[in-house]
Amino acid sequence: MSDLQAALSVFLDAYLARPELVSRQRGWSPTIALRATDTPSVVTVRFVDGRPQVERVEESPTLVVSSDERMLCDVLRLVRSPNEPYLFGELTVQGREADFVRLDYIATELCPS
Amino acid sequence: MSAPARPGPTALLATGCGTAVASVCALGLVQIQRSLAGPWAVAAVVAAGGACAVLARTFGRLNEVVPSGAGLPAYLSRAFGRRVGLRLALPYLFLMIALAGIETRIVGTLLGAVLGVPAWTCGLAFLLVTWGVCRLGVRPGYRAQVVATAALMVLLAGAALLALAGALRDGRATDLVRVAPPPLAVFLAAVGQAFFLFMGFELVTSHVEVAGSARPVGVALRRSVVVLTGFYGLLVAGFAAMPAVTSPASWLTPQVTMAAATGGALGVAAVTVACLLASYTSFNGALLALSRLVQVLSSQGVFPRGLARVDPQRLVPARALDALTVLAAVAAVLLSGHAATLVVLGAAAGAATLMYASALWARERAPFREAGRSRLARLVSATLAAALLLLGSGAVIEAALTVSSRAAAASGGTHGR
Numbered sequence: 001m002s003d004l005q006a007a008l009s010v011f012l013d014a015y016l017a018r019p020e021l022v023s024r025q026r027g028w029s030p031t032i033a034l035r036a037t038d039t040p041s042v043v044t045v046r047f048v049d050g051r052p053q054v055e056r057v058e059e060s061p062t063l064v065v066s067s068d069e070r071m072l073c074d075v076l077r078l079v080r081s082p083n084e085p086y087l088f089g090e091l092t093v094q095g096r097e098a099d100f101v102r103l104d105y106i107a108t109e110l111c112p113s
Numbered sequence: 114m115s116a117p118a119r120p121g122p123t124a125l126l127a128t129g130c131g132t133a134v135a136s137v138c139a140l141g142l143v144q145i146q147r148s149l150a151g152p153w154a155v156a157a158v159v160a161a162g163g164a165c166a167v168l169a170r171t172f173g174r175l176n177e178v179v180p181s182g183a184g185l186p187a188y189l190s191r192a193f194g195r196r197v198g199l200r201l202a203l204p205y206l207f208l209m210i211a212l213a214g215i216e217t218r219i220v221g222t223l224l225g226a227v228l229g230v231p232a233w234t235c236g237l238a239f240l241l242v243t244w245g246v247c248r249l250g251v252r253p254g255y256r257a258q259v260v261a262t263a264a265l266m267v268l269l270a271g272a273a274l275l276a277l278a279g280a281l282r283d284g285r286a287t288d289l290v291r292v293a294p295p296p297l298a299v300f301l302a303a304v305g306q307a308f309f310l311f312m313g314f315e316l317v318t319s320h321v322e323v324a325g326s327a328r329p330v331g332v333a334l335r336r337s338v339v340v341l342t343g344f345y346g347l348l349v350a351g352f353a354a355m356p357a358v359t360s361p362a363s364w365l366t367p368q369v370t371m372a373a374a375t376g377g378a379l380g381v382a383a384v385t386v387a388c389l390l391a392s393y394t395s396f397n398g399a400l401l402a403l404s405r406l407v408q409v410l411s412s413q414g415v416f417p418r419g420l421a422r423v424d425p426q427r428l429v430p431a432r433a434l435d436a437l438t439v440l441a442a443v444a445a446v447l448l449s450g451h452a453a454t455l456v457v458l459g460a461a462a463g464a465a466t467l468m469y470a471s472a473l474w475a476r477e478r479a480p481f482r483e484a485g486r487s488r489l490a491r492l493v494s495a496t497l498a499a500a501l502l503l504l505g506s507g508a509v510i511e512a513a514l515t516v517s518s519r520a521a522a523a524s525g526g527t528h529g530r
Contacts, residue, residue, distance in 0.1 A: 024425055083412045083421075088195050089179040089187025093322050100322065101428050108412070108423065 004034060004041045004069060007076035012045070012052050014078060014110050021109055025050030030099045033061035034076070036069035063095030063103065078111040119325050122332060124255035129317035129337030131262035134344070135395055136219045136388045137212060138310050139269075139368040141458055142349045145303045148511065150292035151353035153300060155346045161307035162342025165314065167497060168469050169338045171476045173331030176318040178481050180327050183409070184319050185468060192475035199415065201471045208464040209403060210437065211457045213396065214444025220392050221445075222363045223385050232363075236445055243396050244438040250427035252401055253394045265391040266344055268384050269368055273351025275375035280354035289354055298507065305508030308469065308501070309462040310345050314338060315472075319402065364451060400437060407433040452516040459512025466505025470498040 001009075016022060026049055033044045044057040065072070067090055074080040075091070082104055085091035093100040120128070146154045181187040185205065190198030221236025228235065253261075280286050294300075314337050321330050355371050363369075372384035408430035411420035424431040448454055473494045475481060482491075 081412060083409045086181070087183050087186055087409045087413060088190040088198065089181045089183060090191075092179065092181045094180070094325065095322070097323055098428075105423050105425070105428055108421075109425075 002041055002043070003073055004036060004043045004076070007073040008034065008043050008045060011076040011078065011107075011110070015052070015106065018110070021106065022050055025102065025106070028099075028102055030062045030095070030103075031057060031059055032063045032065065032099075032103065034072050035064055035066045036072060037066050038068040041069050061095070063093065063099045065091065065093050065100075065103070067091040075107065075111075081111050082107045119323060120255045120320060120329075122329055122336075124259055125317055125320060125324065125329055125333035126336050126340065127259040127262045128255065128320060129314050129333050130266065130340055130344075131258050131391065131395055132313035132316045132398070133311055133337070133341055134262060134266060134391065135212070135216055135313075136223070136366070136368070136392050137215050137458075138345070139348070140215075140219075140365065140454065141306065141309050141462075142345060143352055143367045144455065144458060144515075145306055146349050146352045148299055148306075148515075149295050149303050151289040151350060152292065153295050154303065154349045154353060157300060157303040158307050158310070158345045158349055159342060160304045161311060162338060162345070164469075164497060164501065165308070165311045165338045165342070166335065167493075168315070168472065169334040170331075171472050171494075172315045172318055173327070173334050174476055175472060175481055176321055176330055176334075177327040180321040182319040182322045183406070184316065185472070186406070188475050188481075189471055191480060192478040193471075199410075201468070203415075204464045205468050206403065206406065208457070208461050209399065210440050211444050211448065212461055213399065213437075213441040214446075214448050215454055215457060216392055216396060217441055217445040218449070219365050220389060220396075222365045223369065223388055226363070226366075226369070227382075227385055237442070239393075239396075240438055240442055240445075243393065243400060244434060247397060247400050247404070247434050248424075248427065248429060248431060250424075250429045252397055258394050258398070261387070261390040261394040265384075265387040266340075268372075268380075268387045269351075270344060270347050272368070272371050272375045272380060272384065273347045273354075276351040276354040276356075276371060279356060279375065283356070285354070299511075301504055302507035302511035305466060305504030305506070306459070306462045306511065307345070308465045308505065308508070309458055311338070311341055312461060312465040314341060316402070365454075400434065400441075401429070404430045404433040404437055407437060452519060455512050455516055459509045462508035462512075463505040466501040466508070470501040470505075473498040473501070 028050045029048050031044065031046045033042055035042045044061055046053045046057045067085055071085050071090055075082045075085070082091060145157055149157055175188040179187050179191055186198055186202040189201050192198070193201070217236045217240055218232070220239045221232040224235035224239065225232035280289055315334065317333050317337065318330055321327050324330050351371060352367065355374050368384055368388065369381055372380040376383070407416060408421050408423065410416050411418055411433065420433045420436055422432045423429065448457055477491050477494050
């Protein structure tokens with residue numbers, strides 16, 4: 001398992017440990033790719049009705065989050081809020097605004113800075 | 114899963130123009146036209162537009178390397194470090210709030226004239242409605258922005274053309290064109306003031322996240338400068354050609370005075386509706402975008418952390434929205450006089466040139482500078498950045514001089530600008 005994959009597991013475990021947060025995301029079904037800009041690492045996770053799916057994802061992502069691998073791991077391990085690298089241009093997103101606003105909300109809820 | 118809807122080139126172009134063209138721009142144009150006679154006012158707008166054409170390429174490059182909706186703070190932080198980046202970007206935020214206050218008063222004046230009720234009640238109602246809609250997480254779509262921006266620009270351009278045609282018909286055209294050159298300092302101050310008109314065109318870079326790539330945003334940046342230069346040039350010529358009117362509308366709404374002089378009651382109604390639509394769409398978008406910026410800044414401790422709170426149902430930064438609405442209302446109350454408004458317009462021009470100069474400097478630093486970037490290109494950037502700072506300073510000084518001469522005239526002095 002790569003560092004990025006392990007960090008994603010930490011994030012998803014923390015998310016699933018908050019059932020009220022999961023239930024608030026009902027109806028949200030994006031496919032999110034987390035892409036490192038300094039290494040070839042990339043991980044993809046699909047949400048269906050707000051719940052992450054564990055099977056391998058084949059479809060193209062609807063939301064792409066890019067940063068260097070260390071930053072992505074820090075955010076996924078809830079060491080750092082995504083707002084900070086986003087504000088300073090060290091983390092970028094591409095996709096529907098509603099999707100990245102929701103993802104930002106979830107990450108901020110899990111990691112209040 | 115369907116692919117996310119991406120804004121097309123027309124929508125991005127309209128967004129770039131729409132954020133720059135606010136009702137308050139008419140005030141800026143009249144201010145330029147008062148300090149310079151007809152063709153020189155047009156020349157000042159075109160000169161500012163020429164510099165903005167270079168800036169459009171600069172912002173295109175910044176956006177290509179850092180495709181972030183955070184925009185200016187992100188670019189400047191990457192180039193100069195976090196602390197300097199934030200300090201350079203913050204004046205822009207505060208000036209936007211002051212401009213929101215003036216825009217609120219303009220909308221209040223427009224609505225008040227139509228409804229026959231005090232302007233302040235209409236301004237307050239406009240703020241509350243916009244705040245309420247933003248709180249619900251509703252924002253106008255790209256199509257609504259295209260319609261609102263196009264309607265306002267077409268109507269005002271039409272009124273300006275009618276004013277120019279009227280000047281030709283009345284035999285005033287020669288007087289308009291044959292004017293002595295102004296002093297160089299006055300002309301340069303007007304060029305500095307004209308940057309205020311373009312302020313906001315670069316915000317289209319924040320749409321890179323939904324546009325899919327930086328390329329269409331770069332195209333929209335360049336095209337919006339061309340469209341804005343033509344539009345403002347035509348409008349300032351129209352203001353110069355406007356016949357003297359015996360009962361002008363409020364000084365806050367010179368566009369209505371021009372519509373009345375060229376299109377009568379129908380023209381006034383059309384321009385008023387278009388101004389209200391354009392003000393609403395741009396105000397709504399600006400409030401949501403600024404509230405998100407305030408939320409992110411608050412989460413970093415720049416502002417009180419309580420403002421970082423997001424409404425879990427609507428996913429909007431509710432407290433930041435509340436705070437910005439209150440600040441806009443306070444700005445509308447405080448900036449109630451002509452003098453205060455002129456000071457804000459001058460300061461906005463100063464903030465715009467500072468921001469644009471910073472962008473030019475950022476473009477010549479890592480990670481934005483290409484390996485093969487020529488020394489000549491870097492020299493041109495540095496020279497333009499220095500010139501922008503000088504022009505902006507000139508605009509601030511010109512506004513201060515205008516205000517002081519008005520004050521002197523009001524208190525019994527004999528000279529006025």
